[in-house]
Amino acid sequence: MANARIAIRLAWRNVWRNTRRTVLTLLTILVGSAMIILMNAFAKGGHDQMIEDAVASNTGHIQVHEKGYWENRTIDYALKPDGALLDSLGKDARVRGASMRIHADGLLSFGNTTAGAMIQGVDPEAEKSVSTLHSSVLPGGRYLSPDDRKSIVMGETLAKNLGARTGSVVALISQGFDGSIAAEKLTVAGIFRSGNPEYDMALVLMPLAQADETFTMVGYVHSITLRLASPSDTAAVKALIAQKTDPRGIEVMGWDELMPELVQFIVMDDVSCYIFDFILFMVVAFGILNTIQMSVFERTREFGVMLSIGTTPGQVVAMVLVESFFIALLGIALGCAAGWGLSYYFQVNPIDYSDYAKEMAVWGVTTVTYPADATALNLSMTALITLALAMMFSVFPARRASRLEPVQAIRQL
Amino acid sequence: MGLITVRGLVKNYESNGITVRAIRGIDLAIGRGEFSAIAGPSGSGKTTLLNIIGGLDRPTEGRVSVSGTDLGTLSPRELSELRLRRIGFIFQAYNLIPVLTALENVEYVLLLQGVDREERTRRSMAILREVGLEAEAHRVPGKLSGGQQQRVAVGRAIVSEPDIILADEPTANLDQKTGAALLDLMHELNHRRKTTFIFSTHDSMVMERAERLIYLVDGSVDSDRTRGAAHFTRKKPAAAKKRK
Incomplete structure (x- = not known):
């Protein structure tokens, strides 16, 4: 107890002994930790936004398929919707929406032009709770309504390539579930601009009932797509569905399996973020080392006296470490407050690149707003790592102080 | 057997590849309650x-x-433990801990010894009263004069009631009047508490007041004289100055 009291009292007063140096060190820790928190908050917020954009545009958080569908993606892999499962999912608070889909590849012709298309049969109402394509329809057109039969909405680039407009009648040729030719004349009800080049260039939405008829699906669908209230529930809901279905016949996939390229991008981005974190942590740690080193050097004589009058080397180590702890703790508290404040500002006012959306879309980047999201984990990990580094980097000067030869130290000017 | 016994003491330093013989064989015995001075020219090995x-x-x-x-x-x-419990140090340059007040500097040793707060404060305040610094108890060393700082250093050295106090040129940085007053104080403590004082000094005033004067030359004892205790009575600073 006495040791702790000495260490704390001396350390606290020594912190304020050279105010300018302490303030500069506090600023180093403050700026460093605030930058780390902000950078990680941008990474988290940006990644979440990318996932949300990708999930919301069409993919959903979870898709349920006939086993083998995702690997082959042909019309042959279809499943009969399980009404009981759909009912239970509909009652699950974690599930925001569920939509059954029919998928087929086909050729669309308008006039003398033909283009490949990804046909997606959807229930117009159910789909609204799963994807955001309904809100991307350009003025002059409309999204599918429950009464629609031979109407479609298509991507802007596809419409442009075909020369079709809202109201144009296009011809579809594809293959039916039973192997027959699927052919239909369909009216363009609307044209959407999703921002995703792949969807804008090839995706066509048609009413589920019409798709069932056109592709002779006889009640079968290719996927049940789920949108969740929170992506963090993906694993739990996936496990629930897997439990209620036969794993030999059904595959349940999360967004991370459906979009591995996005996961890869996030991992790469995280790695570069960690490298910057490491650099910033080192700047902070060396700032603390420098301060403590200088502080110990300036007090060589004082430590010599302390050791002479009976202070043990362990008590000297404790004094230096507690001093470092105080500086680090103050700096971290200020840094966390600044980092959280900045992150909150950018959470409310995300960085908006919508003016450059087209240029970004060329590179396959469809997310144009980047909010920050400072999580408790971000704040606590930054604080803990900074504190741990501060203590680690203070051990060297502390040991140096404790190993001073009192006689030589006292002679030091 | 003396409180302190020194036998065949040799101390060599290496400096730029040259061996400096600081102490060349000293034998000494210093008894309890002695008020001794080790004197000699610079480099004679006192410190x-x-x-x-x-x-x-x-x-x-x-x-x-x-x-x-x-x-x-x-x-x-x-x-460390021996120095903490049995030896008090007084340094030429006072060497107080600058961030602690006079009271805390005196308390420091008691704090290291684990003395409880109440007892610590009581004993430290008593010592500060004894050295005439009760009113300055809450001032940091930077706000005290050299003489006051050295009195705090004396307080720090004696507060734990050690057997031995080693004082290295304690009056070197003080004016004559302050130095004399400090010597009076230490002499009184020596008489009252029977604490053994050993000074290293150049100061003729200290040498005159020591009961025993060990004179070193080139790392060896040149002379070792003991004087009668009656020679020392407490003198007022003015008297000390006059004598000088």
Whole structure:
């Protein structure tokens, strides 16, 4: 107890002994930790936004398929919707929406032009709770309504390539579930601009009932797509569905399996973020080392006296470490407050690149707003790592102080 | 057997490849309650001898015992403990801890000894009263004069009631009047508490007041004289100045 009291009292007063140096060190820790928190908050917020954009545009958080569908993606892999499962999912608070889909590849012709298309049969109402394509329809057109039969909405680039407009009648040729030719004349009800080049260039939405008829699906669908209230529930809901279905016949996939390229991008981005974190942590740690080193050097004589009058080397180590702890703790508290404040500002006012959306879309980047999201984990990990580094980097000067030869130290000017 | 026994003490330093023989074989015995001065010209080995007696430095040869304990057999931690419990140090440059007040500087040793707060404060305030600094108890060293700082240093050295106080040129940075007053104070403590005082000094005033004067030349004892205790009575600073 006495040791702790000495260490704390001396350390606290020594912190304020050279105010300018302490303030500069506090600023180093403050700026460093605030930058780390902000950078990680941008990474988290940006990644979440990318996932949300990708999930919301069409993919959903979870898709349920006939086993083998995702690997082959042909019309042959279809499943009969399980009404009981759909009912239970509909009652699950974690599930925001569920939509059954029919998928087929086909050729669309308008006039003398033909283009490949990804046909997606959807229930117009159910789909609204799963994807955001309904809100991307350009003025002059409309999204599918429950009464629609031979109407479609298509991507802007596809419409442009075909020369079709809202109201144009296009011809579809594809293959039916039973192997027959699927052919239909369909009216363009609307044209959407999703921002995703792949969807804008090839995706066509048609009413589920019409798709069932056109592709002779006889009640079968290719996927049940789920949108969740929170992506963090993906694993739990996936496990629930897997439990209620036969794993030999059904595959349940999360967004991370459906979009591995996005996961890869996030991992790469995280790695570069960690490298910057490491650099910033080192700047902070060396700032603390420098301060403590200088502080110990300036007090060589004082430590010599302390050791002479009976202070043990362990008590000297404790004094230096507690001093470092105080500086680090103050700096971290200020840094966390600044980092959280900045992150909150950018959470409310995300960085908006919508003016450059087209240029970004060329590179396959469809997310144009980047909010920050400072999580408790971000704040606590930054604080803990900074504190741990501060203590680690203070051990060297502390040991140096404790190993001073009192006689030589006292002679030091 | 004396409180402090020094036998065959040799201390050599290496400096730029040259061996400097600071102490060349000293034998001494210092008894309890002595008020001794080690004098001699610069480089005669006074401070080195004091440091070795205080366990701050190790001899090249020979041994130093305090109450029969050979300091050479003690670990650094045991030496720390010995310095904490049995030896008080007074340095030429006061060497107080600048961030602590006068009271806290005096308390520091008691704090290291684990004395409880109430007892610590009571004893430290009593010591400050004794050295005439009660009113300055809550001032930091930077706000005290040199003489006041040295009195705080004396307070720090005596507060734990050690057997031995080693004072290295305690009056060197003080004016004559302040130095004389400080010597009066230490002499009184020596008489009242029977604390053994050993000074290293150049100061003729200290030499005159010492009951025993050990004079070193080139690391050896040149003379070792003891005077009658009656020679020392408490003198007022003015008298001390006049005598000088």
